[in-house]
Amino acid sequence: MTESKKIAIIGAGLGGAAAGRLLQRAGFDVDVYEQAPEFSRIGAGIHVGPNIVKIFREMGLEQELEELGCDPDAWTSRDGSTGEIIAQANVRGYGATYITVHRGDMHALQVSSLDQSKLHYGKKLESAVQHNDRVELKFNDGTTATVDIVIGADGINSKIRELLLGEEAPLYSGWVGHRALIKGDKLKKLQAEYDLDDCVKWWHEDRHMMAYYTTKKRDEYYYVTGVPHPPLDTQGRSFLESSHEAMYEAFEGFHPCIQAMIEASENITIWPLNNRNPLPVWSEGRFVLLGDACHPMKPHMAQGAGMAIEDAAMLTRCLLQTGLDDYTTAFKLYELNRKDRATKVQAVSNANTFLKQPEDPSWVYAYDALTTPIVQLAGEVA
Template identity: 65%
Template sequence: MTNDRQTIAIIGAGLGGAAAGALLQRAGFDVHVYEQAPSFSRLGAGIHMGPNVLKIFERIGIDKKLLEISSKPTHWFSRDGITGEYLSRIPLDGYGTPYCTVHRGDLHGLQITALNEGTLHFDMKLKEIEDSGSDVYLEFEGGTSTRADIVIGADGINSRVRETLLGFEKPNYSGWVGHRALISADKLKKHDLEFEDCVKWWGPDRHMMVYYTTSNRDEYYYVTGVPHPAWEFDTAFVESSREEMAEAFSGYHPVIGALIESTDEVTKWPLFNRNPLPLWSKGRLVLLGDACHPMKPHMAQGAAMAIEDAAMLTRCLQENGVSDFKTSFALYEANRRDRATRVQSVSNANTFLLTQEDPSWVYGYDIYAQPLKSESAA
């Protein structure tokens, strides 16, 4: 179908929103992306990008640049956090494109450069959204306003767009926190130990995922999952400490001890999620990524699902156009709900790749090779 020139507004310029913007613009749509942050910064820490996502980045044109700056592990190792015994050795090659781990901020920076000049607007925190039936009115803090034919909510677990569709509801605290730290690889040289490219250390009730975030392996990252009865802070994260980490992983393998000893700064983040939503769209508003299926990070596929959403939503809008947004949105949900829900469930259960299993249902998935099933299947 010929792409009409009606306007699309994307709320949120994170990994999912930026992917949606770039893909839709390359498909010929008139798209503007609105981000509440005042400017771009190298936020976050490490992130995994599997072959299922690299296939999408090929369409955007950033896959080669991403591979140049990222680490490319050949295996995902799972090891007993106390004894060090290997629980699984999962090959990450054989999917037509490499698996990579990278600093989230570096990936995000590449995605931002793929957006058309003048279409990304910072310091635009959404204040009001109103679907009039004929278009959508958007007002931002500070008084700026605009109108769009459809709006994509890519604004995360506390999505303002989701709230408009379904009302306010706090996300569920999972009872877990994640500690995050970046370590200079130079600090690891004093330890006569092997630090593998991509390894998850599993304990009876906690874990630590560790990997390099750069192609020259000068930055090593860990993120944990540790039980924590209640999140008693009002902030998105709090400072942690080497001492707190040492207590949380007392008695664990010497590699974990060395990582903790080499830590300069570590933060602690609550892990939130939501139950599957009853709907992903209503009227001229549609959701993607954490706005509609947030999950614990234990499978390293949360951002990947948002980027897959962006690709599928683009396909559906190409198929039907913005004018027939109802059909496009229904088709999108019909073709995304089952996969996103399955990944959400497995990720929340924290069982992925614990044992020797075949992950091809995740990494071998090519969103462009999937025939579109009817929207009546939703």
């Protein structure tokens, strides 16, 4: 299909880049506006569950993602002190591979798949004004754009969310996440001492450490924690530098493998984990929200980006069903078909209970945002 009407996506993060790719492939005229002047490969990993890899298939990027990342057989949960396995979920058999990968590598793949002439860096949205027949966008470099609809994929501090619901700071969850990579000789030494799990979460009553490979060759290992912590003053940044000493203190008494991972890690960072309560509305007029702009969560289920990418897939389907002229119906359909699932994942992720005990994870991984029947507004299914 070809559409003469224009879509603007604000934010080229994991959700915005997915929406851009899917909508452009579907024939929509889409420009993506990103505030950053460029993206860099910051030290962090990400899980991409089979529910999301199916969408990478639709984006035409599945094989390339598989070449980048590791493909664990299972998510293993261990007791943080004894190392005993307390739960192990097979992540195979859900219609696509489970992949763990460097977040920067995955994001670069997504961004490179966009029409580069429609990707605009250094464009921080300052204002968006709705008129009867259009939206006027203004960016911090003084430039403007006129479009038909605006997708707010601009993360937890979303400007579009603010326009819909007013200014409101996100809620500090009371927890932080430490992130670090382990590479080179330090990783080889660690591998010689311990039989590292491909994908493992080490649990304790009130904290945990998740660790996994971020490359197919298994030459980069990554950990991310969840630890209760007083509020941090990050002075407007997303994270601060942390230290080995802070990590030893936070994980005192934990299994020797954890102590060895801390010793082997480099450039440890600490991230305040923020979230929001479920929003009363996901769209208004010509504005619609997606991903962390809409339902940010603590990252303990490793599905935050997953929900953003599922949103992108469902929003594309709804716009294809109605056409851009009837964006009002598309936005209603999108919310109807996404809200329950995203809110459930948000709640389970915030509670940090997923796979702490043996459970069937198929409700997360077997889902396919591309083929699940769309519930229609009158209740019928198409």
